[in-house]
Every structure is written in structure tokens, then in C-alpha cells.
Amino acid sequence: MSTQSSERLAADFAADVRRDLALVPKQLQSKYLYDALGSSLFEAICRLPWYRITRAEQRLLEAHAPAVVERITRDPETVPLIVELGCGSGEKIVILAEALQAAGRHGRVHLIDISRQALEQSERTLGRLRHISVVGHRDTYEVGLRRAAQQREAGSPVLVLLLGSNIGNFDAPAAGEFLRAIRGALVPGDALLLGADLVKTEDALRLAYDDPLGVTAAFNRNLLVRINRELGATFDLDGFRHVAVWNAEHSRVEMHLESLRAQTVRIDGWAVAFAEGERIWTESSYKYEPADIDQMGARAGFSTAAQWIDEDVRFALTLFAAA
Ligand code: AVJ
16 A cells, blocks of 8 residues: 555544534544454454344355356456455455356456455455455545556456445445446446345344444444544543444434543544533444345446345345446
């Protein structure tokens, strides 16, 4: 990663925190949850018995990787490019890269993630595949996607992966805009594989986002630890608790950090006042119905090529073709 993008990300963090804590209600962007410790805590969440998204998606990927790979290997002369937005540990893309290699093909992989740790781990995970070259971009989805798309070889198909219900962090207008940006980077013959979590019982959602071990609470509260460290703030960890609520009207789980008392926090010389019970909204995780997912894709210029659903967990993997 270039020092330039690292410095830009640091400057954006300071400016975004300042702006978003001045909003009513106070907010922080969920992409900032993923510093080194936050990424490790997220990895731990993925292993919790109550957070079933990751395992359900892995099962679907293992079952359907050959069908996905078939779409980008129709021309035997090409070297397909797989771009993953938000690669995490790389455990998902490796399933597709292995299927590509098993089909006797070479491939190129571009990984885009805001977390340095996630990129390093994904690069290690993919390192054992001999016929796959790997490039990492530590950047936001938008910038990374543009950089990766510039690397396409004329005539070689591109498969974009947006997995793990990462799409769920965007509200509907932003998700639409984001899918259109992805479509704009693609040409007919390319594909998008979208993993999205489905609406399920409120009990299941509450346990997934407020687990009995407190790992999700630690993941959320670590954002305050990060702001203290990187921006010289004075958040008292004991003064804030993790709250997860299902907002049925908007079909989303919200994570908040709730101030347990009236208090003032200093961030680099600037003071932020909290009332007792006041919350910082740190994440939305939208939950969908299968038809919503088709519709979202269609509005962005994709057609559904296949949709595979884990009915037990209620999770959908949708393969879109750039129409
Ligand atoms: C990685 C954004 C899909 O929203 O389910 C896990 C992050 N937050 N537990 C999600 C998360 C709380 C996760 N995404």
C-alpha cells in the first residue's frame, strides 16, 4: 500500500469522526470498526455459534463454486480476474480461486479491504495457490474497485465478489449507488456474486448481534479504543455499553454505543457532550427478502443468473450477470 493512501485514510478518519459526532443522532461509520483488533474481533464473531452468516455462505460457496467459475471460463484463452470487495480473512475467495484452478485455469485476484491485517491474511491464504496471482489494495471499496478495474485485460472476464452481507452496511440509496458503480466498472460477460443475509426471527438476530460471550460488544466498543489511540480522545470505556436493536420498519439491525451517564469526552482538544442514555449509531446491517436482492441488482443493470439460499440460516448467494 502506498503511504499516500495510508495518510489519506488517517486524515479521513479524523475528519469523519469530527463531522459524525456533531450529527444528531451521533454516528460513526462502520468501516472504522476494522483496525487490527477490530478485524480480529470480527474474525472471532464469524466463529460464534450465534453468528451463522459466515458458515452458511461458505457452505453455499463450496456447493456452487463450479457453477460460478463456469461463467467466467467460457473462453479458454482468457485469464479471469476476480475482485473481492472486503476480503476479510480470504477464506471465501480461496474457495472460488481453488475451483478456478481445479478447472485447469490461471487467474488473477485483486483484494480490496480497508484493513491491513485482513489483506495480509488473505494474501497468505491465497499464497498456496500456484496458478493464481494476487494483488492487494488497502482502500475503500470505491477507490479500490476503480484501481482494480483499470487492471483488466481486454477480453478477460471479471467476477466481483461482495460477500458476507457487506452490502447490508449500506442504506437502500447508497446500496443502489454502490451496485451501479460496480456495474459501471463491468462489461457484458462479467459477473457479480453477492452474499446477503435474509430477514429472520428477531431472537436469532438479537443473538447474532448481541452474543452471550460479549464478543460483538467488544467489537463495537473497540471503536472507542481506536479513537482514543489514534485521535488522542478520552472515551471512558466503562461509560458506554453496546446496544443492538432490530429496526423492523427499516429491516435492519442497528448497533449503538450508549452513554451510561452524562459526560464530556475530549477529542484532540475538542469537547463532545453526551447526555445519559444518548447513543452513537455505529452500524446498520440490513436484512433482505430474496426478491429484494433481485430487484436491487436489476435496478443497477444486472440480471439474476442464479440464486442459492440456505433456508436454515436464511442467507442468499446471488450470481448476477452484467446485462
Ligand atoms: C461484516 C458488515 C457483514 O453486519 O453482520 C458483525 C459486521 N457487525 N457483527 C454484519 C458485524 C456485528 C457484519 N458485516
